[in-house]
Every structure is written in C-alpha cells, then in structure tokens.
Amino acid sequence: MSLTRDEARDIIRRTLEMAKADETEVSIEANREANLRYANNEVSTSGDVSNVVITVGAYYGKRRGAASINQYDDESLRRVVQRAQETARFAPEDPESMPLLGEQKYADRSHYDEATASAAPESRASVARHAIQLAKKTNLVAAGFMTNSGTVSALGNSRGLFAYDRLSRATFSNTVRTKEGNGSGWAGTNADRLDQMNAAALVDTAAEKAVMSKNPRSLDPGTYTVILEPAAVADLLLYFAFQFDARSADEGRSFFSKKGGGTKVGEKVLSDKVTIWTDPGDTRAPGPVFAGGGLPTSRVSWIENGVLRNLVYSRFWADKMKAEPVPSPVNIIMKGGTGSIADLVKSTKNGVLVTRLWYIRFLDPQSVLLTGLTRDGVFKIENGKIRHALRNFRFNDTPVSVFSKLDAMSREVRTRGSESEDFSIVCPAVRTQFTFSSASEAV
Amino acid sequence: MQDRELLMRALETAKQKGASYADIRLNRYLRQSINTREKRVTNISNSESFGFGIRVLVDGTWGFAASQNVTAAEIDRVAAQAVAIARANRAAQGKPVVLAPVKAYRDTWQTPVMKDPFRVPTQNKIDLLLAINAAALKVKGAAFCTSNMNFVKEEKQFASTEGSEIEQVIIRQAPSFTVTAVDRQAGKFKTRNSLAEPIGAGYEWTESYPWVAEAEKAAEQAVQKLSAKSVEPGKYDLILAPSNLWLTIHESVGHPTELDRALGYEANYAGTSFLTTDKLGKFKFGSDIVNFFADRTQPQALATCGYDDDGVPTHEWDLIRNGVFVDYQTTRDQAAWIGQKESHACSYGDSWGSVPFQRMPNVSLRPGKEKLTLDELIADTKRGILGEGRSSYSIDQQRYNFQFSAQLFYEIRDGKIAGLVEDAAYQAITPEFWNSCDRICSEGYTLGGSFYDGKGEPGQVNAVSHGCAAARFRNVNIINTARTM
Structure with a gap:
C-alpha cells in the first residue's frame, strides 16, 4: 500500500476536521512488504502484506490520549478520533506534556525506489532457486529469508505541521549448513534498493563459511584477541546506543551517569579510535526526514574520538535541562579504517575471528554488560591465516570494553546484526580483546 | 457484504484460480496499553487492527497474501495474489506439502472471563497503577517506579475449503511494574521487577492480585540489592521458584521440542535444536521425575484457545515422560514429517497479516509425586x-548452553535463607541441567509466561504460559557477572 503525499495529506485533513480536542496530531504509516523464506533446500513460507495504520493523538490542555486504527473510511476515522478523545479526557494532567510543534522545514531528499517496493514474486523466488541449487550441488543445506518493502510515513497536526517521507527497503540473510550438521555459515545485509544488494555473493559467503566451519576444535574460555565482523559489531553498537538517553543519565541510572550527578557528556568513554554518529542523509543507510512529533532529523555526533558528545533529549527533558531536543538515532554509523576483514586477519598473529553474535541480553545496564553467543562461523587465526574452525562460545562482556580495547578496524560497511536486523547500521569489523565465558556445543 | 460471504468468496476465488486448499482468517485485534511512572501517566493508547489473510496450496506449495482493505474486490485481488505467489515458488519446492486430516468444525470458543478488560473504565486501571507507584516510592531509597498494563483481545474468524467455520475470542493481559533504587554517590542503581506474569484471564485477575503489597516489598528489595553481597561463584544446589523456572522451561524445553526447529526450518533465524528426530523416544532429557506436557487447554494459560489457526481442536500431550523425550510440537503440514497422523494444533499467526506456522503451546512441568x-x-x-x-536470559541456537539470572537470588545455608546475593547467574547445558533435577515440589504449581515469544521471518510474537512448582537442581554452575567500568 503506497500513499502519495496528496493522499496522505487528505487523510490527515479529513481526520483533523473531525477532531474536537484542543489540539490533535495524526500520523500515518502505510506499508507493503513481500517476503520469501526457504529452508532445508525448499521454499517454506511467503507473503505479500499491505497495511495502513492511522494514529490519532488528542490533547485537552495537558491531558492526552492516543488511538490507532487500520482503516480510513470516514466511519473508521471518526471512531479513532472519538477513542483518542475519550482516552485523553480520562487521562490525568501530564506535567511533562509539551505543546505540539508548528510547521517545520524538512530536508528535501528521498531514496525511495518503487522497483524495490513492488518487486514481483519471481524476483524473490529466483534468489531462493539459486541458493537451493548451489546448496544441492555442493551437498549443503540452505535456509534464507528475503523481503522487499515500501513504507510511507506522514504526520500532521492542528498547528499546521505536515511531514511526509517514503522509504524502500530490501533485506536478505542466509544460513548454509552442512548435511551432517557439523558446520554452519551465515551472511546477510540490508539495503534501501534491491539493485544495491548482491544476494548471490551473500549465498557464496555463507556456503564457504559452512564448509570452513566443519569439524571445529575446542578452545578454553578466556580473554582473546578477537576480530568481530561487522554483523557482530552492529549488535554491540546498538546495545551501546540504547543507552544514549540523557534523562536516564541525569537520573543516575545509566552507564552515562556521572558519579555524584550529571552526565558524562564531554568525557572520554571509549578508545580515541572510536567515532560514532547518526546521519539520515548518508546514502549508505538513509534515515527518515522526521522523527517523533515531527522533529526534523539531522546529523548528530554521539562519540568523537572516544569522547561522548551528545545524548538523546526528549523535548520535555531538553526544555528542563536547557538543551536542544535530540531525537533517538535513526541510523548508526561508526567510522572504520581503510582495509578489509582479510587485511585484519593478515595482520593478526594469534586471534579468533567471529562471524556474528546471537541471543544477546543485558546482565547489568550500569556497565552495559551483555551476555550472548557466537554463531555461524568462529575461526582460529595464527600468523595472519585462518587455521581451523572453533566451537562456539558464550560471552559475558560489554561494548564499553570492546570499543575501549580495539586496536584496528576494517573499512565500514552497511550490515545487520542478529538483534538489530531492521536497524540501519554502517560499521567496520574491529580487532579487540573479548571475553568468552563458557563453551557451547551448538553448531 | 457480510463477513461470511467475504470468507466464502475468498475460498471460492482461490479454488477457481487453482488452489487445492485455501483458508482465510478475518481477524480484529484490540489492544490497550497504559504506562505510568511515579505520579504521571506517560501513555494511554488503544489500537484496533482489522484485516484478512488468505493461505493457499497450489501443487503442494504454500502461498499467502493479506490486506487491511476488507472489500469484495480486495478479497479477489489478494486470493489471486496468494495463488500467484504459490505458483512462483513452485519451482523451488522440494517435497509437496501434505496436510494431516482434520474434521470440518463449525464452532465458537471464548476465553472465559468475568470482566472483559476492554469494558473496565480506564480510570480504574490508572488508579491502580498510580497506587502501585505510590506504594513503592514510600520506601526510603526507592527513586523511580514505572508500571504498565497491556491488554489484547483477538476476535478471529476462520474458514477453510474443507468446510470449517470457527469463531474465537481470545483475551490476554500483561500488567507489570519496575522499581529502581539509586545510590548517586556510589554511582550505583538496582531494579526489581514485579513477579506477576502475563495471563489469559479477565480483569478480575488483576483486581485480585496483591499489587500494592508486592510493590512495597519490591521497593525494599531493590534498596537491599544495592548493598547485597556479591555471590561467591561455584557449584551450588539451585532451587528455582516458578516465577523464575517458567522461563528456563520455555527456553530449554519449549523451543527444542519444536519440530520445525529440529528439522532445520528455523536455521536462518531462531536456530535448530539438539533434539533431532533420531532422539525421539530414546533420549534421556532429564531425570526420572521430570515430566513435561504440552497443551493449549489449561485455564488462564496464554496459548489456550479452542482451535489453532489450522482449524485443529486443541488438546494435551506429553513431550518428556519419566525423563525421556517422547514427542514434538506440530501443525497440520508437519505431522507427516515424523509419521504422525494428527496435528498437535500448534499453528498460530500473530496477526491477520502474518502467515500461521508452528508456535509453542503451553509447555509445563508436572508437579512432583512426593508431597513437598x-x-x-x-x-x-x-x-x-x-x-x-x-x-536476563540467553541460550544458544540449538538450545544447549544457557545462562539465566533472576530478580532475586538468595543464599541458602544449612536449610535456611541466609540473605540476598547479587551478580549471580546460573549457566548450564540443557540435558545436564534437567538430569540434575532431584526434587520437584508437589505444592505451589503456578503459571508464568511471556507475551512476546519471538520466532519466524518476518518475526512474529506468540503468547505462551509455562506451569511448574519449585524444583531443585544439584551442583549447578553459579557464575559472578559483576564488572566494574
């Protein structure tokens, strides 16, 4: 389901005309996503799903309520407006309620690609056929998943704000296993246009890793020099970025809280090699032109040469702390080095290469301490060469340590993690010290 | 056009386009979410989602398409699209899909509730949430308290070309709170979440739960956790209360007994399973006293319903009997994979727009036979x-190596509770852990559960409960996770 700017504006106008609250905000998310899944060398499930969700926020002074519905005939719009208004009337006054934003200026850019949003089932089936044929020919077992989608986001309110954006997206990931179940490899990425994604190359990488990871040897848990591939870095990066909230830091319940009060903004928190920012205009991982409430998005520097530069400020918290509002990151970009992962391996005397991480959960938010496992390809590096496969590990470690102890990086690339498959991330592979806490027999 | 006419039109169109089997789910989902912190209501939202999904088999290949636009013309378009997808995928199909037989049912089913949460005034819910926060914040040292309630109502209509027409109304709720204690000078903070679990019940359950007393106790415990001693790592006998053990059951028993995982159909996402089909009927999963059963029939359990999304009536069966692995969770298109004639009714799609596939039923540990x-x-x-x-909970993709934490860990010395310990987690290998289970209480069987069990691509959530009484595990590895930055 794709809505043009005029169609979106018309739904918002009709909804605002029905509204009786002091102030009203209407947002629309229209999405069409098609997908195909294969496993065990055959297709399994597939789909093509359209939806349009209209959310109404009603404000009576400092009382507010929200309701959403996925139909936009007049009767449905009237129902959702009434529901939001009834909810708002019940709500107690919220001392933190902020007035709605008026008209805003947004960046004039769009990376939307109609061919990606509406690709036919045959284009997905052909990728699956290629992957399955290759796997059968080489005595391997293929599983994978691909999507292509188009999403329209629009927002309008009774103060004259109107925002509209369209994004297209293609995703592909695949896991190739050996028939005996003693080897497994993975590769995947996200892109904003189908023609930017080389699914065949990702199929080849996963198959190569499956074969390479056969007959893994054991290595005692402990702290090692480890090269984390971009997919593994992406997950650690995102868990770290989850902590960027200024209010939690000011309230003393965050890694970014300063002992005795305040935040660590301006303090060195990571290695001076680390620079992390958000940039919705970066064509490698474009983000929307507006964030919640209609706030325009722009480039934000989070970490510059290891120093914390900014945190996320809601409009209320920014007002209270006399700071500028800063929306949550719409993408995360980490500056890398110049070489490839192969170059990193070549320059490593003794280490471990990790393809990706899995099932990551917080152990302690205060130190951003996480637990999780390695998956789909762990290898021993000796004298600049991959020597043999290793069994998987559980890790108990924190991105703060990973990004403080890193000593080398590859160039940054668009990637996706296991816990961050929908988030737009560009990052390098990093070489660092990493702690494996126990062994896992899982393949 | 009436709903029934639309359902029949979808099935007829799919058949005309070449489907050998088709079903349609025309579903409406109502959700309410109320969030508060301290004295404030931070969010109240109500959502309604309505639409249909059509699933077809063409030459033994599945196709699925869905839309929120519930009109006769869109039904025609989507039915044709589902068939076109199945045709496009046919060339990449291995063995054709075979559906286990099921009778045609014309029936209705509803979660038994006394008070429909969607008819309870929002004000009552807000009053309760703010009372929880106030009770917690009365305790010295408790700095913050957030509380929330989530309610879901699924109104589902199912029809298939095999003659079933089933209507169901399913109600679930997930109330919760978190208290945070902060020591600013030391730069430390600790949290304690409610021990209440999501449940498939009416609002009368929420009214009967002792929220205010638990909030006060939780706040005291959050403060105590700031100064609790750090655990001495090593081997301990571990007793898990039902409020903790349910999640360990979910991860280490529920997931590995999913047949699609065991056969590789989740290899690219959730993972596979160490319980491969060659182990069926033979593998010693746990000690002799360990018995797990699956069902979608237990009262108040989250996965409970009358029929699954294949139209199969729900029932109870054993997964682990006297410690031995004896069965899997299955759907109609999976039963034949292991030579079974009937599905265990585990098909579920989390929305009208989500393709139904095998999801976890309630998986529960039978109470011990000796009185305890x-x-x-x-x-x-x-x-x-x-x-x-x-x-915190984390487990590998074949469900061997797990590491779980708890809201509260107490040290036991010489048969008595010796106080709280912090920074602990138990780490084990699934079959070793369940084989170390030496006593299971006969009393105190309680349901725990999750609203958000994730699986599949595109990702879908499933609500599922796990019943158990407290149990003991011998010589379990307790690690100390403390890390200072």
Missing part, C-alpha cells in the same frame, strides 16, 4: 541458591 513444599525443599538444602523472578 518450597519451605521443605529449602530446609532440605545445605548449600544452595534460590532464584525468584525472571531476569
């Missing part, structure tokens, strides 16, 4: 740790 209470079990333990409440 938790207090008696503690008294019987010389050097142990007692865990209560879910916290």
